[in-house]
Amino acid sequence: MKRPSFSAIQIIAHVGAWLPLIILLWDASQNQLGVNPIQDMTLRSGKTALVLLLLSLAATPAAMLGFRKALKIRRALGLYAFGYALIHLFIYVGLDYGFDLHLLWLELTEKRYVIAGFTAWLLMVPLVLTSTRGWQRRLGRRWKTLHRLAYISGIAATVHFVWLVKSDVRTPLAFAGILLLLLSARLPTIRKRLTLRRRLGAQYSKPCQKEGESEIEPGVQLANSQTVP
């Protein structure tokens, strides 16, 4: 068996995904979380989760454009996104609401942004549980279908953000715009064009691109080469 090796992009992804948490814990230990520390922790963990989720959703379009290495970090980004979402949820439930189930239930049934956020998190749970190769094999084609829940999760998470802000919705709408772009890349017509452009480009520049090599795991590649409706 080969020794585990990290490619540059993997190192960047793993280090980059850990950084926000390290900075958060450092700031907490240095009292740099401001006057309302719990809110600051909630906002920061939530934003990181959303950014990572969008990045994982960007992996496939990036691969369509020729940056196939992005597929190597897609799963890691998705898992990290869930990790931060879990921290975000834990801060909200445990620190903010002190596990007060009564108040939390009222929040969940009344506040639309809570419903959207919780939905986004909940949809990620089956994806995390089936993110191993074993499950990929066992589910076969259905794995791909199941993992399209990530799109809905991304939409719910962005809606959660849009509904959260008071009035100036520029930042959340920027996130929504990026998400829309990433999801539209999955539309068959756009997908075909992107892939075609890349293939044509590849013919002229790199005729012997080592596309089929073990850059991508078989399951992922299989799933990825199918057309997304």
Add this chain to the structure above:
Amino acid sequence: MLTRGVWRDHTAFFSGSLIPFLAVVHPPVSRLGEQLTPFVMDRLYNSVVQPPSMSKGAKMTLPKIASSQITPKHIYQTRRRFLKTAGLAASAAFLAACGVPTQTQSPRPTAPSTAAPDIARSDELGNQANSYQEITHYNNFYEFTTDKEKVAELAASFATEPWKIEVGGLVENPMTFDLDALRRLGREERVTRLRCVEAWSMVIPWEGFPLNRLLKQVAPLSSAKFVRFQSIYDPDRLPGQKSPWYEWPYIEGLRLDEAMHDLSFMATGLYGEALPPQNGAPVRLVVPWKYGFKNLKSIVRIDLVTEAPTSLWMAAAPKEYGFYANVNPEVSHPRWSQRSERRIGELKRRQTLPFNGYGEQVASLYQGMDLQKNF
């Protein structure tokens, strides 16, 4: 290699989510965790939010001893301000260790040394006032920025002298008050609770004078039913006013009887000092039974009018912000729960009280009104 790759992703992910869990839940892992655990554990056993008066332990029906009774006072206070104290101690130690001169970061840097002890800085329910640092570094003042923690810095150079407040409309004696005239209206201390619509709150030792003293001088006509307040409009000095999201200037309003109520207050000072610009210098409104956004800052104009004025927030989001904006745990807001609140500096949420705890004094103003509709 493939197996390893999968293994790596999951290891990184699981440690990524477990380590912060440990850091927060397991005491020895971090200072923060050490301070947070008692609160978290406490909440596990005590899932119903106790009203503030109950948490003092005096009238408890449950056979539970309040933490204030079994915990030495200095530790209790440390918990109240745990992040500040822990953080200050940590940063002081860090700076000292590195040979960097320690910054003087007293919680109340400019509070006078002759300040009365904490007992004088408590509200009538016995809640300790927030620190000067907290009050002056967590401000909703959108004229500068929407970032509450950046207002102090941006407002530091905002000059509030000279200043004029024009008071007119339906009055017998329209008047213009300069800073001297405002000073002549008196200066008394009021320690009141401020409940922001964003579900956080503070206890603040304001100084100033009751609004009715100013209104009596201008003598409202009998046709005057409402008071319309206007903040300064000066986009060159107030960068936030270039934002197209709001209709500047900041407008707020009160019904005349609300404005004449003794609790309606014009603040010109804080902790015995002149009001800092980030808190609305030179003069701001304080209506403690209403949400914080009613308390407009840096007032330049007051008019007595016949119709209820449309406030900036009513114009921005009419479904979310009404004219009355009385603190009401029963009226929901799409984003923030109004049932509970976080007192800045505390970890536990508090139950929000109707009229922010001033019901005895002000509930009669709204007799016969449907406060669900008139929110």
